[in-house]
Amino acid sequence: AESADIYKDAGRFEAEAAERAELAILERYLPAAMSDADLEKIVDSQISIAAAQGLSGPKAMGAVVKAVRGEAGDGADGAKIANLVKTKLT
Known part of the structure; x- marks a missing residue:
């Protein structure tokens, strides 16, 4: 465009x-793009899971991004995932 x-x-x-x-x-x-609200729910969920495993802050970023990508599939942009995770973890 x-x-x-x-x-x-x-x-x-x-x-x-x-x-x-x-x-x-x-x-x-x-593939159909995932809504920002749906992506945010997945990110929040994966951050909670990471926290339960003792991961928090920037150290959790890799694990959370990987988990979100796995759950979101092709419907979410990788850069958008990384930015959202980074924002929520810092």
């Missing part, structure tokens, strides 16, 4: 339309 916006700003409307059409096709094959 970013490249389509750049084409639009440059007045290249045919290229914008082509980019948006391509994006629409690709989105059909991508």
